[in-house]
Amino acid sequence: xxxxxxxxxxxxSIFMEQTTARLFRSxxxxxxxxxxxxxILLLFVIGHLIGNLQIFAHPDLINSYAHFxxxxxxxxxxxxxxxxxxxxxxxxxxxxxxxENRRARPxxxxxxxxxxxxxxxxTMRISGFIVLAFILFHLAHFTLQVVNPQYQELYTQLEDGTxxxxxxxxxxxxxxxxxxxxxxxIAIGLLSVHLRHGFASMFQSIGLRNRKIAGPLEKTSxxxxxxxxxxxxxxxxxxxxxxxx
Amino acid sequence: xxxxxxxxxxxxxxxxxxxxxYEAGDIDPEMSFLEMLDVVNERLIGAGDEPIxxxxxxxxxxxxxxxxxxxxxxxxxxxxxxxxxLHMRHFKDGDILTIEPFRAKPFPVIRxxxxxxxxxxxxIESGGFVSVRTGSAPEANTLPIPxxxxxxxMDAAACIGCGACVAACKNASAMLFVAAKSxxxxxxxxxxxxxxxxxxxxxxxxxxxxxxxxxxxYECSAVCPKTISEDFIAQLNREYLVASVKQSFAGK
Numbered sequence: 001x002x003x004x005x006x007x008x009x010x011x012x013s014i015f016m017e018q019t020t021a022r023l024f025r026s027x028x029x030x031x032x033x034x035x036x037x038x039x040i041l042l043l044f045v046i047g048h049l050i051g052n053l054q055i056f057a058h059p060d061l062i063n064s065y066a067h068f069x070x071x072x073x074x075x076x077x078x079x080x081x082x083x084x085x086x087x088x089x090x091x092x093x094x095x096x097x098x099x100e101n102r103r104a105r106p107x108x109x110x111x112x113x114x115x116x117x118x119x120x121x122x123t124m125r126i127s128g129f130i131v132l133a134f135i136l137f138h139l140a141h142f143t144l145q146v147v148n149p150q151y152q153e154l155y156t157q158l159e160d161g162t163x164x165x166x167x168x169x170x171x172x173x174x175x176x177x178x179x180x181x182x183x184x185x186i187a188i189g190l191l192s193v194h195l196r197h198g199f200a201s202m203f204q205s206i207g208l209r210n211r212k213i214a215g216p217l218e219k220t221s222x223x224x225x226x227x228x229x230x231x232x233x234x235x236x237x238x239x240x241x242x243x244x245x
Numbered sequence: 246x247x248x249x250x251x252x253x254x255x256x257x258x259x260x261x262x263x264x265x266x267y268e269a270g271d272i273d274p275e276m277s278f279l280e281m282l283d284v285v286n287e288r289l290i291g292a293g294d295e296p297i298x299x300x301x302x303x304x305x306x307x308x309x310x311x312x313x314x315x316x317x318x319x320x321x322x323x324x325x326x327x328x329x330x331l332h333m334r335h336f337k338d339g340d341i342l343t344i345e346p347f348r349a350k351p352f353p354v355i356r357x358x359x360x361x362x363x364x365x366x367x368x369i370e371s372g373g374f375v376s377v378r379t380g381s382a383p384e385a386n387t388l389p390i391p392x393x394x395x396x397x398x399m400d401a402a403a404c405i406g407c408g409a410c411v412a413a414c415k416n417a418s419a420m421l422f423v424a425a426k427s428x429x430x431x432x433x434x435x436x437x438x439x440x441x442x443x444x445x446x447x448x449x450x451x452x453x454x455x456x457x458x459x460x461x462x463y464e465c466s467a468v469c470p471k472t473i474s475e476d477f478i479a480q481l482n483r484e485y486l487v488a489s490v491k492q493s494f495a496g497k
Contacts (some may be wrong), residue, residue, distance in 0.1 A: 027418075027458045028448055030486045101416035104350050104457030110253075110264055111343040112441075113317030115413070117462035125461070131380045167288040206485025210476040 027100070030093045035202035037090040042199065044083055045191070049231050052171075055244055056234075059191040060158050061166035067158075087135075094128060120197035129188040134187030141174060148174070172239050187203035190228035196221055246272050246338040250285065252297055253345045262354065264343065274334040279304060279311060279320065281333055298357040303343040306330040309405030312412070313358050314332035314345040319409035319468050322483035327407065327470040351419075351454040362408050364454040365422060371450035372443035375435050394432050401429035403471040410465035410473075416457030421452050424477035429438050431484060448485055448492060484490035
């Protein structure tokens with residue numbers, strides 16, 4: 001399996017060498033990078049949300065799920081590597097494109113008006129930046145557990161006797177802090193706004209949009225962001241309200 | 246009607262510009278915006294001042310020469326309208342109008358409201374043409390063209406190259422212009438042989454000129470006097486991706 005994987009990576013790298021130089025230099029190429037890394041990150045945050053919603057079931061469910069993820073071995077690192085690459089690529093493309101955009105209009109309008117560009121589309125940079133800050137904190141908080149080192153001591157026993165990390169208690173204790181829940185809600189809100197533009201936008205960037213599908217696409221984008229926000233917000237709200245303990 | 250104008254005055258490319266206030270009194274609401282500027286200029290000349298320099302040619306909304314940003318919107322508040330076809334009746338007595346040039350690095354100000362849009366010409370030169378044998382016209386039915394392809398090509402060909410898309414875009418991106426000019430040819434059989442080369446070269450010329458990048462907000466399409474659809478931008482994105490991949494695997 002690894003040989004097959006290596007062969008694919010090798011062939012892709014030859015292909016990449018030919019295309020990437022031009023593609024990464026061109027404006028459209030950077031937009032493809034933005035869209036593809038965006039898709040990967042979107043799929044991750046949706047998967048992450050579905051996993052987290054297990055908090056509403058018996059604690060053993062999310063604890064055994066977390067145990068399974070932690071013990072994926074190379075698979076876990078493969079996923080982490082893909083995600084890290086996607087994050088780096090997304091930020092790299094955003095910085096490059098933003099700098100080019102700034103250079104493209106050195107003297108700004110004294111008066112500028114907008115006809116129809118959405119709020120979400122005009123705040124991608126700031127929403128993205130705050131979400132990045134949140135991700136770093138979130139990793140330090142729940143993955144590396146350096147914000148509250150006592151989380152590392154939380155263990156529980158599953159029904160079959162396996163001793164696993166008590167993720168359920170960690171989440172409950174984490175979100176009982178009103179400041180952490182507050183920052184989480186703000187970040188989730190901004191990420192939902194970011195996705196509102198990002199989801200529909202990636203279709204356009206790779207050329208898979210036209211006015212016939214624009215209506216359904218925008219509605220899907222809106223529905224997805226609302227569902228994503230509601231699903232994520234339910235967790236700290238339920239914990240703060242004492243429904244999950 | 247009486248208006249107050251705040252007009253961008255800039256002596257040349259390198260001089261710093263600034264907004265200067267003018268009173269535009271006793272303006273006929275039936276005048277076009279450019280006729281209003283003509284009246285203001287006549288009065289400026291009468292008073293021994295320099296008239297406001299602005300681009301104009303056909304004054305019929307079909308040449309793409311006129312250009313001005315009025316209260317932050319290129320070609321002003323009316324949709325699907327060039328400045329020359331914008332009439333003063335759309336404004337109210339006592340309005341304050343801020344009039345600026347189209348702003349983008351590849352559109353340097355020549356003077357006041359006039360900008361140099363030759364960057365568009367360089368993009369066209371890089372691929373916005375078809376190489377066909379001239380001479381006597383071929384028999385009309387030798388090259389069948391599907392009706393919908395002809396219609397789509399005509400929609401793209403409606404672009405008058407005024408540059409309002411660039412001026413409206415918060416990133417000064419020329420994607421709508423490049424997309425319209427490549428799609429009008431790529432959609433037709435005559436344009437097919439040079440399709441890949443065309444999109445690769447035109448995008449390269451666009452980047453070279455220093456235009457910004459599309460962030461999919463479609464302000465360009467909303468401001469376009471010919472209402473060119475952002476669908477052509479998607480088409481360009483698609484065709485550029487395909488052309489890039491095809492070129493990587495090309496034998497030669």
